[in-house]
Amino acid sequence: MPQGDRVRFVDEFREPKLITRTADEIRRLADPGRHYRLMEVCGGHTHAIYRFGLKDILPENIELIHGPGCPVCVLPMGRIDDGLSMAQDPDVIFTAFGDMMRVPGTHGSPLEHKARGMDIRIVYSPSDALKLARANPGKHVMFFAIGFETTEPSTALTLMRARAEGIHNFSVFCNHVTIIPAIRAILDSPDMRLDAFIGPGHVSTVIGCRPYEWIAQNENKPIVVSGFEPLDMLQSIVMLLRQLKAGEARVENQYKRVVPWEGNRAALRAMAEVFQLRPYFEWRGLGFISQSALRIRDTYAEWDSEQRFSIPGIRVTDPKAAQCGEVLKGVLKPHQCKLFGHECTPEHPIGALMVSSEGSCAAYFNYEHRKMEMVNILSPTA
Amino acid sequence: MCLAIPGKIIEISSGAGAGSQDSALVDVVGVRRRVDLGLLQEDRPGPGDWVLIHVGFAMSKISEQDALDQMNTLRMLGESEAAMQEVQGYGGEEVEDQKPI
Numbered sequence A: 001m002p003q004g005d006r007v008r009f010v011d012e013f014r015e016p017k018l019i020t021r022t023a024d025e026i027r028r029l030a031d032p033g034r035h036y037r038l039m040e041v042c043g044g045h046t047h048a049i050y051r052f053g054l055k056d057i058l059p060e061n062i063e064l065i066h067g068p069g070c071p072v073c074v075l076p077m078g079r080i081d082d083g084l085s086m087a088q089d090p091d092v093i094f095t096a097f098g099d100m101m102r103v104p105g106t107h108g109s110p111l112e113h114k115a116r117g118m119d120i121r122i123v124y125s126p127s128d129a130l131k132l133a134r135a136n137p138g139k140h141v142m143f144f145a146i147g148f149e150t151t152e153p154s155t156a157l158t159l160m161r162a163r164a165e166g167i168h169n170f171s172v173f174c175n176h177v178t179i180i181p182a183i184r185a186i187l188d189s190p191d192m193r194l195d196a197f198i199g200p201g202h203v204s205t206v207i208g209c210r211p212y213e214w215i216a217q218n219e220n221k222p223i224v225v226s227g228f229e230p231l232d233m234l235q236s237i238v239m240l241l242r243q244l245k246a247g248e249a250r251v252e253n254q255y256k257r258v259v260p261w262e263g264n265r266a267a268l269r270a271m272a273e274v275f276q277l278r279p280y281f282e283w284r285g286l287g288f289i290s291q292s293a294l295r296i297r298d299t300y301a302e303w304d305s306e307q308r309f310s311i312p313g314i315r316v317t318d319p320k321a322a323q324c325g326e327v328l329k330g331v332l333k334p335h336q337c338k339l340f341g342h343e344c345t346p347e348h349p350i351g352a353l354m355v356s357s358e359g360s361c362a363a364y365f366n367y368e369h370r371k372m373e374m375v376n377i378l379s380p381t382a
Numbered sequence B: 001m002c003l004a005i006p007g008k009i010i011e012i013s014s015g016a017g018a019g020s021q022d023s024a025l026v027d028v029v030g031v032r033r034r035v036d037l038g039l040l041q042e043d044r045p046g047p048g049d050w051v052l053i054h055v056g057f058a059m060s061k062i063s064e065q066d067a068l069d070q071m072n073t074l075r076m077l078g079e080s081e082a083a084m085q086e087v088q089g090y091g092g093e094e095v096e097d098q099k100p101i
């Protein structure tokens, strides 16, 4: 991006002067002889990085690697098929967040199933799914739960209410996953080399900062829990570079105004009451990861879709040419996937990374790719 | 969906309201909706406080300045419409009092 554009864009941010100063500080701290690979774990950060054009502000030797923190992106297609198999029962109302609706299953997305006549509805809160169950006593309302720790306490409280009120026509198909084991799996993968982590902001409001300490201590990698504004992310990068320069590896909290170090105890209690760890769970692209997802405890079996319905347990391999796995692990950049921009676009997504605004393929397509197309149109020889 | 949306608490209600023991009427840029307070039992907000809301549940108390900044971030991310759509969707089909303050 030409210098003029960069300045104009920065001007729209809060405290533009501070942004420019922080960017200069990054330049000063980054050793020109070194290449830095920083992973932002959370999909919200990925979206913000592209949207704000942070790449254009950062020096070239700082590479941001997109992590696995987009809940719809990491869900294997078989789980979507499993969920939709329950929706075939005419007595079932299938509910899910809007983000799920366009995610392709083997025979189409939930939205396409709805068009074929299934009772599939968007809810914006798990408690609204429960409300639907109260209003439709003759039907069974199934809530397709996805999300990391940010969302899990809300599902847990909803289940506690269902039990307390004795609402028996409601269940949750639990696809909740936990962020720490995914980070561990990425660090264990041999083709991955990372220097430090930008930690997820909203997940950390629930779990706090302590659970990241092993990354710092055992893996010797700094991690800074970060907010989502451009200035937040730049400040987090400064904090990471300072640690790397000093040869330190600690957990720091840049997002103190929202994230308490100890997390949210009421939320953690609700999660512990309702959920337990699954021995293992399949992640799209990352394969089976042990203790990386939640199931509903037997004390809540009646409200667990997996225990109430017979779930086929479908496993589907992604189309061979789709490289969602490599992109999810940060080994490939979105545009390096063979299908990117041709077969796979936000209008016709093949992988979930192209559906959600937090998926790196969609973020890359919507900002970088369109920007490059504009450049090509304006100066076709470029 | 990982968006957190800032809202200002207008009034707290307990007991009533479709089975949720602990809820609050919040105002998000003029739209009023009921959100669950069950996750803030240890740090209970009161009328006039600002909270971050995620999938219909208040997640944490924040300052007014942070709330305004967060709304601005959503706007800059191109997500403010999606956020408002989400807020308007709370409560399912039932539409509550929507008078702006």
Ligand code: SF4
Binding pocket: A321, A322, A323, A324, A325, A327, A334, A337, A338, A339, A340, A341, A344, A345, A349, A350, A351, A352, A353, A354, A361
């Ligand atoms: S471009 Fe499509 S198929 Fe390729 S990695 Fe991204 S989502 Fe998957």
